[in-house]
Amino acid sequence: MSDATGIRLIHDDYIALTRRKRLYSGILLAIFVALMTSGFMLADSRNAGGFWSGLHRVLDFPKTVVAEAVDKAAELPGHVVTYFPALVETLNIAAVSTLTGALGGMVLSMLATRGMARWPALIPVFRRIMDVMRAVPEIVIALVLIFVLGGGPVPAMIAIAFHTTGALGKLFSEVNENASLKPVEGLASVGANWTQQMVLGVVPQVAPNYLSYALLRFEINIRASAILGFVGAGGIGYELKNAMSWGQGKYDESAAIFLMLFTTIVVVDQTSSWFRDRLTHGRRVEMLA
Amino acid sequence: MLTIEKLTKTFGGKTAVDSASISVDRPMMIGIIGRSGAGKSTLLRMLNRLTDHTSGAIRFEGREVTALRGAAKREWQADCAMIFQQFNLVPRMDVVSNVLHGTLNKRSTLATLFNLYPDADIHRAIDILDRLGIAEHAPKRAEALSGGQQQRVAIARALMQDPKIILADEPIASLDPMNAQIVMDALRRIHEEDGRTVIANLHTLDTARRYCDRVIGMLHGRIVFDGTPEQLTTGTARDIYGADASFSEEATSTQIDALTRAKVAPVHA
Numbered sequence: 001m002s003d004a005t006g007i008r009l010i011h012d013d014y015i016a017l018t019r020r021k022r023l024y025s026g027i028l029l030a031i032f033v034a035l036m037t038s039g040f041m042l043a044d045s046r047n048a049g050g051f052w053s054g055l056h057r058v059l060d061f062p063k064t065v066v067a068e069a070v071d072k073a074a075e076l077p078g079h080v081v082t083y084f085p086a087l088v089e090t091l092n093i094a095a096v097s098t099l100t101g102a103l104g105g106m107v108l109s110m111l112a113t114r115g116m117a118r119w120p121a122l123i124p125v126f127r128r129i130m131d132v133m134r135a136v137p138e139i140v141i142a143l144v145l146i147f148v149l150g151g152g153p154v155p156a157m158i159a160i161a162f163h164t165t166g167a168l169g170k171l172f173s174e175v176n177e178n179a180s181l182k183p184v185e186g187l188a189s190v191g192a193n194w195t196q197q198m199v200l201g202v203v204p205q206v207a208p209n210y211l212s213y214a215l216l217r218f219e220i221n222i223r224a225s226a227i228l229g230f231v232g233a234g235g236i237g238y239e240l241k242n243a244m245s246w247g248q249g250k251y252d253e254s255a256a257i258f259l260m261l262f263t264t265i266v267v268v269d270q271t272s273s274w275f276r277d278r279l280t281h282g283r284r285v286e287m288l289a
Numbered sequence: 290m291l292t293i294e295k296l297t298k299t300f301g302g303k304t305a306v307d308s309a310s311i312s313v314d315r316p317m318m319i320g321i322i323g324r325s326g327a328g329k330s331t332l333l334r335m336l337n338r339l340t341d342h343t344s345g346a347i348r349f350e351g352r353e354v355t356a357l358r359g360a361a362k363r364e365w366q367a368d369c370a371m372i373f374q375q376f377n378l379v380p381r382m383d384v385v386s387n388v389l390h391g392t393l394n395k396r397s398t399l400a401t402l403f404n405l406y407p408d409a410d411i412h413r414a415i416d417i418l419d420r421l422g423i424a425e426h427a428p429k430r431a432e433a434l435s436g437g438q439q440q441r442v443a444i445a446r447a448l449m450q451d452p453k454i455i456l457a458d459e460p461i462a463s464l465d466p467m468n469a470q471i472v473m474d475a476l477r478r479i480h481e482e483d484g485r486t487v488i489a490n491l492h493t494l495d496t497a498r499r500y501c502d503r504v505i506g507m508l509h510g511r512i513v514f515d516g517t518p519e520q521l522t523t524g525t526a527r528d529i530y531g532a533d534a535s536f537s538e539e540a541t542s543t544q545i546d547a548l549t550r551a552k553v554a555p556v557h558a
Contacts, residue, residue, distance in 0.1 A: 007415070007416075007419050007424055010415055010419075010424050010425060011412055011415050014385055014411065014415060014427050014428055015408060015411060017428055025404075
């Protein structure tokens with residue numbers, strides 16, 4: 001136990017430390033609030049319509065859509081049947097691009113992980129390639145490709161796959177960092193080549209995490225694929241854009257498309273979380289055994 | 290004061306605690322001994338309401354602890370401090386902040402989120418740390434401390450709660466003999482000076498004998514012994530641990546002066 005002056009000093013020091021921390025937090029909070037307020041004011045002044053004057057009309061559009069959909073509720077099942085092929089097209093675009101992107105991401109991630117890379121000197125190069133692929137938005141690639149190749153699902157597929165390769169490559173390489181290199185060394189000792197070492201030594205370790213990330217990406221890609229429809233890449237997004245334009249009296253159709261998209265996302269989300277749950281659960285059982 | 294009536298906990302088909310009944314009429318230091326898996330931890334966790342019971346009841350000074358919900362349950366948890374084997378501190382926060390966590394139940398959520406505690410509380414936290422001999426570590430991160438020091442921070446957090454009962458789940462199982470003694474001495478002093486009830490799960494018999502006023506032995510979820518340390522004969526101890534005649538008390542000892550004797554004790558493998 002410290003003597004009286006010693007403990008006095010500890011008290012004073014700690015209180016001083018607390019005061020300093022509080023001061024810093026207070027200053028940071030003030031800066032944060034000031035930035036948020038000024039940023040909002042600036043954005044509001046540049047807004048064509050004005051935020052406050054338009055605020056009460058925010059719900060007008062959904063109200064019209066819902067009102068019209070309710071009026072023509074009987075036609076909804078018919079619309080669902082009509083637009084189902086478009087939904088399948090959107091899902092297919094997402095699935096193909098996720099699969100292609102995951103395969104590309106897998107190769108790139110292994111080329112970019114220390115200890116695994118085929119050419120260690122080129123690790124920064126492959127990392128930058130992934131950065132570039134991630135940095136370019138899907139919609140930009142899609143617009144360029146639509147201009148070159150014409151509208152349709154193929155440009156959308158390529159655009160999403162390109163972005164997915166970069167995004168999953170980054171996530172996969174983080175998974176690879178945590179994989180043990182001992183099996184790889186074991187396979188190298190029997191004379192296996194690089195591809196054999198990666199596929200047989202690394203993939204079994206990282207497969208559950210890869211699948212988990214790929215499923216998450218699949219959900220994101222469904223949304224991306226629907227959005228790309230707006231710029232002419234086909235699928236349900238294209239139909240939604242047509243149905244949603246003002247003053248055509250087709251809001252019942254857009255309501256049907258919204259419902260279908262919503263249902264799809266929910267179904268995919270539930271299915272993939274079930275898969276991911278089973279994967280982690282399966283591993284937990286292994287660990288206990 | 291504290292009454293536990295036919296408290297039972299089952300996990301799936303397995304019974305962890307089987308109809309345990311304990312009555313405590315005055316503040317004392319109680320040691321619960323038994324093999325690992327005997328249900329000691331589950332019993333303490335049910336007392337703190339970290340784990341829900343299956344059947345039975347816990348009563349404390351007129352409060353039906355097992356029936357509490359929501360805020361009332363958290364209020365009980367504030368009155369019933371828990372000390373863990375692995376200390377369970379927040380490693381990246383400083384020692385005093387960890388101790389101040391003992392007041393979380395009494396403070397507003399918003400203030401605590403910004404780490405704003407009254408100066409009086411901060412002074413009290415440092416005084417408690419000083420009482421446990423670790424005040425000079427006050428501004429350090431909890432993770433920078435040794436195991437024994439971290440456990441004393443955990444005890445300080447418990448004292449900060451100003452609890453009616455202190456539960457300690459294997460408080461010295463991860464510590465070396467020297468630190469184990471310091472921690473047990475601290476718990477004993479808290480009982481003697483503050484008159485708080487301390488209930489500790491202990492895995493060594495001699496610690497229970499040396500520090501506790503009352504020893505409870507558990508085997509397969511049942512209470513098989515409840516009495517003073519003097520009543521605990523080597524034969525009863527063997528029953529509690531399910532051991533045969535080769536069992537010797539020194540073999541499980543963590544006390545420094547017992548170590549030399551433990552070596553001499555015959556070992557039948």
